[in-house]
Amino acid sequence: MAQHTVEKIGGTSIARTDTMLDNVLIAGRSGSDLYNRIFVVSAYAGITDALLEHKKTGESGVYALYADSESDWAWGDALSEARSKMFAVNAEIFGDGTARTVADNFVKERVDGVRDCLIDLQRLCASGHFQIRDHLMTVREMLASLGEAHSAHNTALLLRENGIRARFVDLTGWRQDEDLPDFNTAVDQAFASVDLETELPIVTGYCRCRESLVRSYDRGYTEVTMSKVAVRTGAAEAIIHKEFNLSSADPKLVGADKVRTIRTTNYDVADQLSNIGMEAIHPSAAKGLRQSGIPLRVRNAFEPADPGAAIREDADAAEPGVEIVAGRKTVYALEVYEPDMVGVKGYDAAILSSLKRHRVHIMAKSSNANTITHYLHGSPKAVRRVERDLGSEFPGARISTRTVALVSAIGRNIAKPGMLVAALQALEEAGVEPLAIHDLMRKVDLQIVVNQEDHDAAIKALHKGLVEDSVANDTLKQAA
Known part of the structure; x- marks a missing residue:
């Protein structure tokens, strides 16, 4: 059969x-x-x-x-x-x-x-x-x-x-x-x-x-x-x-003539897209397919001749580089500042417990000696409930929430020399001031938090600096 x-x-x-x-x-x-x-x-x-x-x-x-x-x-x-x-x-x-x-x-x-x-x-x-x-x-x-x-x-x-x-x-x-x-x-x-x-x-x-x-x-x-x-x-x-086709960015935002259609990528990239709500596939669905060795193809239903994007576990990148720039425009930055946090355990566990109870999704997280910040996706009502919980749990803490945007540069391998510098330079040229940067040692995504009104400009700038200009430079090198 x-x-x-x-x-x-x-x-x-x-x-x-x-x-x-x-x-x-x-x-x-x-x-x-x-x-x-x-x-x-x-x-x-x-x-x-x-x-x-x-x-x-x-x-x-x-x-x-x-x-x-x-x-x-x-x-x-x-x-x-x-x-x-x-x-x-x-x-x-x-x-x-x-x-x-x-x-x-x-x-x-x-x-x-x-x-x-x-x-x-x-x-x-x-x-x-x-x-x-x-x-x-x-x-x-x-x-x-x-x-x-x-x-x-x-x-x-x-x-x-x-x-x-x-x-x-x-x-x-x-x-x-x-x-x-x-x-x-x-x-x-x-x-x-x-x-x-x-x-x-x-x-x-x-x-x-x-x-x-x-x-x-x-x-x-x-x-x-x-x-x-x-x-x-x-x-x-x-x-x-x-x-739609799986592309290097939203063509309505960046321009259909500037985006690249994704032909091959892996489940790791699909996971990063899911994290910011730009789902190629639900992460739990991807898990079952990945574990069973079943490849996934994302096709545009209105372009039947197009083969679409193949997503496989073994699809490693031939060269380092950013494949997709995407973001979420409404993200809640929940900041818990507590001077007495230094050297004390339990603060993070209580925060995570409240987030889980109210079904609020964590997109990113950062912390230092006395501050923990979670970047969240959820309903405003659920986020307010988390704030109330934490206010009761830690009456001496200063708890604040602000609405921001989170933009990600994603790829199977973005460990390209000067990637972070190029991203910051692209944002500076576009007049976008980063509020926070998450650049993990495992180089599959670079997350940049910006003001909500800078969401679109940040995506355009990063796509130009990390995708369009990168492709143009590679083409020139090959020609030389």
């Missing part, structure tokens, strides 16, 4: 169904060439926002409304609105006809089932013997699964309408009464009867299992599911179809 690929299509891409059919799902294939592929699909763009909460604005969706009120019916209205959005997607994809009816009936059955569960849970908790907060994570998982099941079911149905033997692989555990399986078992059971040579599996991005994917990975669970399916089925390659 030919080795297969496992491919993930994101929500923004799968929403452009006709393009995905032409560029990815079918892409001119016929006969046996259509198979030996597995697709894991995300919910359509905007659906998970409606079911949970808006990822960027925080606007309440069904889950947030349900969690905030045990009796208010606002969540019910929001669920009806989410169902209407799903129906609208169905209408756009299938028009009128039998397939549309099948798609709508699937949504109605799932949404009505979830609504009944949530009403019953409210009634149960009204007695006072049960607390709704004890069940909120289960509610969140159930709501998240709706969007994933909707898109996977639609995609399989659409492919069958096009004469392809597509199979809807539902990992959501809907209406399953047996004991909750572990992640490995759930995937193994789902694929036990699948014939990859004659069937095209379309898999839900959410898997109901003992590990609780939403609790563990929040909104990054689809890529984790993709990775697990690739590992458990022994895939030759994992592929993520995105809306």
Whole structure:
């Protein structure tokens, strides 16, 4: 049997169904060439926002409304609105006809089932013997699964309408009464009867299992599911179809004529990108692929002829140099200054405990004799809670938070002589004053903290100084 690929299509891409059919799902294939592929699909763009909460604005969706009120019916209205959005997607994809009816009936059955569960849970908790907060994570998982099941079911149905033997692989555990399986078992059971040579599996991005994917990975669970399916089925390659190429910087910011498309890099670089929120792949998903020796390819779904970027564990750099310059514009610098810290243990442990409790991500950290600074990504509310915790824990400390930006120059090997000097010179020429610099002995990234308003200018300057000018100099040397 030919080795297969496992491919993930994101929500923004799968929403452009006709393009995905032409560029990815079918892409001119016929006969046996259509198979030996597995697709894991995300919910359509905007659906998970409606079911949970808006990822960027925080606007309440069904889950947030349900969690905030045990009796208010606002969540019910929001669920009806989410169902209407799903129906609208169905209408756009299938028009009128039998397939549309099948798609709508699937949504109605799932949404009505979830609504009944949530009403019953409210009634149960009204007695006072049960607390709704004890069940909120289960509610969140159930709501998240709706969007994933909707898109996977639609995609399989659409492919069958096009004469392809597509199979809807539902990992959501809907209406399953047996004991909750572990992640490995759930995937193994789902694929036990699948014939990859004659069937095209379309898999839900959410898997109901003992590990609780939403609790563990929040909104990054689809890529984790993709990775697990690739590992458990022994895939030759994992592929993520995105809306862009993996490039040396954001072409909208730096200029499409100035960026370089990344063709090969390694999982180390992918990890550094994840750290600043520019994910090529979720770090937990990358871990499974890396440990199993499965390469990852990141492709632009809208440029089917482009081979994309290959990410492999063994892809060492031929020459030292920066490959990617990227950053995060909103970072919270949490500084704990305590003169009595010198020679005393426990301060860092207490800070880390609070950050973990409030699920705040650490992007970088620095310390000296009496000051510890963490550069954080998280909600403003969570960061304020950390501040309050630490204020109570260390009443004599001066605790402050300011909003900054963090920009990173990343590469498989950036141990190039004069790299730091070149970076500082590029920033100086652009009029950007660094607030802090993190240059580790293991030369895979150079992190520079700048004022938030200098984020864009810093990326442009570093890209010019460390990528564009470096490439030009290397070209001149080769010509000479």
